[in-house]
Structure formats: C-alpha cells, structure tokens
Amino acid sequence: MAEPTTTGSPTPDEPLLRAEDLRVHLDTPRGLLKAVDGVSFAIERGETLGLVGESGSGKSMLVRSLMGICPSIARIRGSVRLDGRELVGVPRKEARTIWGNRIAMVFQDPMTSLNPVLRIDRQLTESMRLHLGLGKKEANERAIELLTLVGIPEPLKRSRSYPHQLSGGMRQRVTIAMALACDPDVLIADEATTALDVTVQRQILDLLQEIQAERGMGMILVSHDLGVVAGRTDQIAVMYAGRMVEHSPTADLFAHRRHRYTEALLGAVPRLDVPREQRPRAIPGSPPDLITLASGCAFAARCGAADDLCRAQRPELGEDLGTHRFACHHPVGTDAPAGADAASGDGADEKPSLMKETPA
Template sequence: MSDDSLLQVRDLHAYIGSPRGVVKAVDGVSFDLCAGEALGVVGESGSGKSVMARAVMGLMPTRSARTGDVLFKGRDLLGLRKKELEEVWGKQIAMVFQDPGRSLNPVVRIDRQLTEGMRRHLGVSRSEAQTRALALLKEVGVPDPERRLRAFPHELSGGMRQRVMIAVALACEPDLLIADEPTTALDVTIQRQVLDLLRRVQTERDMSLMLISHDLHVVAGRTDRTAVMYAGRLGEIGTSREVFQHAQHQYTHALLAATPTIDQERHGLLNVIPGSLPSPTDPPPGCRFAPRCGAATDACLVGQPPMVEIRAGHAVACLNPVDAKEAEFVGR
C-alpha cells in the first residue's frame, strides 16, 4: 500500500438479491487509488464495473449487501450510515453517471442543480454559488453559460448535459471523481471532447479519477493505471502502458485482440471472444474466464488464481499468463 493512497479497497464483495438468486456482482476486488491518479476500469458489459463503483460510494440498491474494506483517507466508508455518507457524496467523492438525461432533474433549472450542493457542503451564499456555477460551466466548455444556467436539462443536447453533469460533480471540489461510462450514447466527436475534458480537469485540479468503460480506447492514453474486470473479479492491474503493451491475463489479451485497428483488412472478419459471461448467480468455481479461454488447463477449473505481481506495479490473476511478446498493443 502506498503512503499516498487516497482510496484503498480490500476484498470487496457486493451481492444483490434477485428472483433468480443472489447476484455476485463484485466478488473479492482489491486495489489502491493514489491521490492525483487516474485509474481506468475496463471489461465487458456485465463484468461488475459499475456495481463496484456504486459499492465504493454506498449507492447500492435495496436487497443488497457489501463486505470488505473501503477506506477513503483512512476512513471506512462501509461502516458509515446514510446521513454520514451524504457528507461524503459530492464534497469528497463525486460521480458522473452513464445517462445525464436521467441523472439531472428534468423539472429543475441548471443553476439550481449546480448551486444546491455548493450551498450545502461549502456554505457559500446564493450569489457566490451563482458566480461559481457560471465559472464551472465555462470551465467545462458549455457555450453561452449565462443562458444555459437558466435552461432545463431537456433544452440541452446530450453532450451539453454530460458537461453539466461534470460541472455538478466538480462543484464541491471533490478529491475523487468517478466517471461511469461517461460517453454512453454520444457520437465519437463529443466522446473525445468529454474524455479530454475529464482528463484536463483531473490534471489541473490534481484530483483522483476513476474512469469506467467497456471501451479499451477510452482509457488508453487517458489514465495512469488500468484495472481489467471480468465476472466480478479483477484479472489484471498495472500501469496503462504495461497493460496495453504487455497484457498478461488471457482475458485482457483476448479483449485487445478483439479491438478493431485502423490497419485491419477492410472486409475481414473481426476477432471475437467465444462464449459469454458466466451466470452471476452461479459462477464457476475456478477462474471465471476458463470456460472461454483457449489456454485453460484443469488447474484453472478448480481454484481461483491469486493476484501475483509479475513486474513492479503490474499484477495478474492467471495461471497461464500470456507471453508479453504476443500481447503488444498501442492504444489510439
């Protein structure tokens, strides 16, 4: 554990009750996030990325349970009551959700949604909150910010709503910003603008960032470290350069191989990962990727591989890691 760790997650489990049984959405995840660091979390849809982020914040649905340790600045968030968590949300940890159209209140003007948190957590006056709100909209690149402050969410485009969501998340100067699939449903041009904006404000404010995405290219080049999740568990974690250029987990390697590249044959077949994610209510006993893995052995079907550091800062949970020479990839 580093001395400058802002967030320490240890053996985190997040289970959710369902008509089909208990969903083991997050099943023993551990990692650190340092102050001022950008961490990318990638994996297929259904791998547990979003639930992990919500479990960290305490935004779990009813009929759910969390165990493990989530230490933020040394304080155990899992032991806090809702009223205590409300003092953490926004002020210390903020979240940008997938769909800003559903996250913003449709009947409340933008200025109120920006200023409420500031007045509650920072204790500023109404006029000061309005001034700060205007500055925030300018910072995140909202055009004509004076007019946008008086607008309702439905009067803004999807890209503008996402920028407003980022402004809301930044309003109380949080130490950690969690961006959960922040470019969902945006066209590629707006996606890049939003991602570049997140990286810029994270760097300028010396803020920690957790960027969650199923798209490898989203985190490549925009994060310091990358964690790869599969079926509720971490398979690999390391510096983004190490993970993308020298992937060692068979799942990470398969993901990279399935990523289209600009020099790929125009009408050629795309690489795919055979099979599908295991049932979250009845996962296999061994490595959860083993049923889809061409390198799996009998040992992979029996016990979960431990997370082992193969290089300084690069760890993998795989009994048959990929030769680094076979896993080269350069993110765009």
C-alpha cells in the same frame, strides 16, 4: 501501516482512495449474486484508474459501492478508505457527508443526474447551497464559473436553459460541472461518454483529463472499451465476472498483457488500421452467470488455453498493489498446455496500435 479511522484528520501515509477485498453481494430471488468479489486497488491524488470489462462484469456495482449508491439488496463487505477513513460500515449519516462532497460521479446518461423540469442554474446552485452552505449570489457566480470551466459557450445564457434544450454533449458537460460543484477529491466517470458520438466523446474525455490534472483529483474511468482508457490512465484493472483478473500500470498492461481475457478484450477493440471486415468486434461466448459460478477460472469456458487445472482451481491475483498482477494459470507469453486450443496464445510482444501514448 496506519490504522484506519472513521473520524479525525487524514492519515498521511494512506493513499487517497484504497479498496481492500471489497465485496458487493446481492441477495436476489435466484440466489446470492457476487457482483464484486474481493477487489483491491489504491489511487493516489492526480492518478487515474481505468476500469474495463464486458457488460455485467461488475464495474458499475464496484464504483457504486464506493459512492454508497448500491441497490438495497446489496451487502457491502471489505474496506474502502478515503484518506485513511473507513467508509464501509460507517453510519449512513456520517458517510453521506463524505460521499456527497468528496466522491462524485458522472453517469452514462446525463438525464440520470439532471432534473428535466429544472433550469440548469437552479440545479447547480441548489446542490452548492445545500452541501457548501453558499449564499444565492455566491452560488450563482460559482455556477457560471463551473459552466465556463467545462467549456459551455455563453454560460450565463445556457445556465437559464432546461436540460432538453441542450445537446447530449452539452448536457454531459453540465453533469460534469455538477459533479465538480463540491470540489471532490475523487471523480468517477461510469461510461460517461459511451452514448456520445466519437468526436464529442474525445472532447469530454479530454476535458475530464484536463480538469483532473488541474485539480489533482483521483479519477476512475469506467469503460467496456480498452481503447477509451488507453493513454488516459495510470493504471488499468480488467474485471471479469466480478473479479479483477489483471491489474497493472497502464503502459505495462499494453506492452505485456498476461491474462487471456485481456488479450481477447484487446482483440475486440476496433482498430482503424485494419480493414472493417477483418476487425474482431466481440469475444466469442458469453460471460458466466454470477449466481452459479463454478469453482475454477470464470473465463475457462471461453479461453483457448484452458485445461483441467483452469476448470478446477481458480487462479489468484497477486496482493502487491502497484505491480503487474494477473490471475491466470497459463498467462500470455507462456505456452498453452498440451491439448488446449491455443487460439489466443500468441502475440504477447506485439504492441497494439491503439496505444496512443504511455504515461511516464
């Protein structure tokens, strides 16, 4: 394998983005919180990774570490390489040029990225003048192009608005335009549509997908909802308590989910073909405290198939990226051990109806 470099040209046989044994540990007053603990994945150009898991599973901390925007109490270890260039441990000044231009993020709340007292055109052009060194006229033209690209009607007129004069969906389109301003290689959307109503949510997700395909960017779509990433991703990583517990090509994950947590998460996705009162909404129990995590499987306390082995020994995820990896001693499709409550044990071969399409 090619050696990672911090300078020079991209390494040809490296994927666009690769994380290896990535850890984000936070020094909190209560003790060490392992928000991300040993995560590995790779994304090629034009590929989308869906990152799913319940609240607090480490999704945001993981993508923030790729962007270099973790809280100051965070210690980042392991490796993140963009086109073969290592980002972890690189001097901030050098890394900032990469993060600012080549990896961009769209947040859940558009007001996180927008300045409420500046007009949209100014916010768009300032970032392009700063990062791309464009002149005023050029930056203005490009701002209108970007607003058109993200489907803002009457872009010239809207560009003179302040953020509060736009609807939530329009504001999110503007933040997508801002994220695209420097032509990033990787676009990260962290729950970018969660706050929007279902119709607008779908429009924004479609827009992201179209732009990503057109520009050949790598994309990471973060969501607590497997239904949102189904049919929009090439691979899915399921996070639980700071770790990946299942990682696989998307079609394979839906057809043969193996981890008991993935199974439970699928059960928690609201399905429109099931009467409202029969729709399971949440996984019973709560996620564990990441500071006092026990040594066994972190999901054991909530898992119907858990036995003494699960409580004593943490199952490992395979290392072979691109294959179907899962960290479970008693995966779906195998018999739950004697004595365990096999509540979540069956249904491995049933394909959930929320799966809209399976990428080739």
